[in-house]
Amino acid sequence: MTLSRFPNLILPRRGLLGGAMALGGAAVAGLPTRAGYAQSGVAPRKGGVLRFCRPDPPDMLDPMQTNSFSGMEFGQMVYDNLVTLDDKAQPTPQLATEWTAEKGGQEWVVTIREGVKFHSGDTLTSADVVATIERSMDRSRAGAGLGCFGPVAAVSAEGPHKIRVAMTMPFGEFPVVLAYRACRILPAKGIDSLRDTPNGTGPFKFKDFQPGASITMERNPDYWNPDVLHLDGVRMVFIREAVAMQAAIRGGQVDLITQIPLETYLTMRNARGFKAYSAPTGDYHTIQIMANMDPFKNAKVREAFQYIPDRKAIVASALFGQGVPGNDVVLPPGSFYLPELPVIDQDLPRAKKLLEEAGVSNLTIDAYTTSDRQPAPKMILAFSEAAAKIGVTVRVRDIPYTEYAANVARKMPMYSSYFSGSATLYDAIYKIHHSKGIYNYGNTEVAPGLDGKLDAMIAEVDTARRKEIAADVLRLLQRHSDRMVPYFRNYVGVTSDKVQGFQPPKYGTIETRGTWLSA
């Protein structure tokens, strides 16, 4: 099954910008519809335990600190966000019932749903939301979720079910950021013990964790939105070997395998009794060419490298066609904010000429990658082979991820990295390219005036104007960025036929609300 291409990745926040934000009116209220959740048109059957298989166990169970998709998926099931995104990437209520912009988006007032309980039995109040946001601002406690709620200056409670968030700048995307995978709402009590004592408001309660082997969750009987909860529980199991994973789903030991190698998808896409998914996402690999290190301090070298890879060939060979070529900007084709841009394609004579102009024609460089992040090594290898044709020696260094994270990222001039799609310009562009952005590895402003444009883009509350600024930013980034984006890759996964209501994730994590098992 192949879904429609790039459905609404990075969309304008029409509702909030047109109404709530500029005018300070309420956005949406009441119980969430099920529009944001998977639908199949048939009355869902209640019961059954979804056996959900991934290759990688979670790094930890704290939903804000985790950096692994398995940890984030666990968070998706055990916790709730303030909002969720519908199929048009618009925010719809989850634990928040209303959100209102004040002072032109400089401040936001969020109303918290009443009557919601944590799995511990404590009632959700504004104190929990305040504690969560404050934790995300604390470098020593936030982990990977640092700054996940956006440019927050301060947060305070206004009564038991209302909070006020003051931003460091007008921030129109705030309601969408609230759906981000690190922005789960945590209990104030025991907030720093969630690593070993998970406690959320989500549809499933944590039951057991076998490190490296499985996580068991059971239905939360007090879930505030029972309409979307059909399963009795979810069991995440971790099988590292692709063949064993395939055997497990074929043998009926698991119902869903996700984050599978492309080869497994190709093997199973026509298998009877299963549904195989290949769906576009905003997920991409980069080749980092660090603008703060030689030889890439020289913009001509960076530009030359852009003309080396044959992107279509890489999509064909590394992704087996399950993706699309990238154009060195971080938004996938079809994104609302993506302007018309010149297509960057392989042009070896031009690359060679640029290198000669830069005075580095006989370049030898190490390119680091890790087989723990497939298919990045194939991408780097393809780049290396193309570079060799113009006399550039790129030595491929494939090292274990832990070493890579410790000694390569931000420290070496050339390496591969991975990013998942994001629903906001703030996550997709600002945090990555602003010189003070958390994911700007070189802390470099790669083009003069870029920081100012990025600030203006985030602060702009008018959609049309923001689109213009974003287009300007993306044009600058395409020419000057210190990261190449050779492809966007599809999500691939397989379910058994009895899994209903499953939708491939757009932003990295699978949603089990709305998923059910047929008899």
Add this chain to the structure above:
Amino acid sequence: MQALGFILRRVLLLVVVLFAVSVLTFAIVNVLPGDVATAVLGDMATPDQVLAVRKTLGLDQPLAERYLRWLLGVLQGDFGRSLQHGQPIGPILMGRLGNSAILGLITLAIAAPLAVALGVMAALKPGGVLDRVIGGIAVGAYALPEYVIGLFGILAFSIWWPVLPGSSLMDPNENPLARPEALILPIGVLITGMLAFISQVTRASMIQVMGSAYIRTAVLKGVPRWRVVMKHAMPNLLPPTIAEIGMYFGYVIGGLVVVETLFSYAGLGQLVTNAVSYRDVPVIQAVVLIVAAAYGIGNLLADVAALLMNPRLRS
């Protein structure tokens, strides 16, 4: 009395070995690039995020201090908590040790007598058809890594001819024996490797024993062949074979990293694979200590068995 002294000396030596293993493991794991902070935060983390997590987890303390704190805990029966997920290590370890022991001991119980029998049968007619068949299969099985045999097993019996589960997934606290079909493939892989090695060691020892003067004397005296083998050859064959099996004892308790990971079997091997991925030092330390103890105890038991079987050693 001398035997008791021997055993006590070996136990004392085992304690020294375990101490040395713990120091070495701690040093090696801490010398490896990266730590739990970088492993958990990943490549996107800023240096100050990494520092903050290191401080939270106590990784900014001097190595010696961290080691001594760990050692004091272990001496009081407390293996500490996992750096990765914060859970106490002791209970996790006990469950995993039990699972690995089930897998390993079943393997040992089947493979050891079978391997000895095959080795003896092969040695009775060196160069014969049976010897060649057993030898050929053994060399082939020994040459193939467990990973390859395991993959082939999954392909053959779970995908091409789906009669067995391709993974040994267990519910938490589930007794692995409750679903024996899930144990067949991993045990099969382990037995294959073990049979190959022990049968060939047994064969070599048996050929040597059968060439001894006292065996020739017994044969010339007209003692029946089965009696020559069972009564005269076996007592001399068993000590070296048991020593080999003793070495396997440690392996089947904690060395099943490949098989447990391949079949997703919740044992010590899988636990340590995960712990190494995340540089979870206290878990690695605890598992390595258990495995080293298992090797030591296996050796000790083999020595004691050899002692009991050999009057010359007893004196």
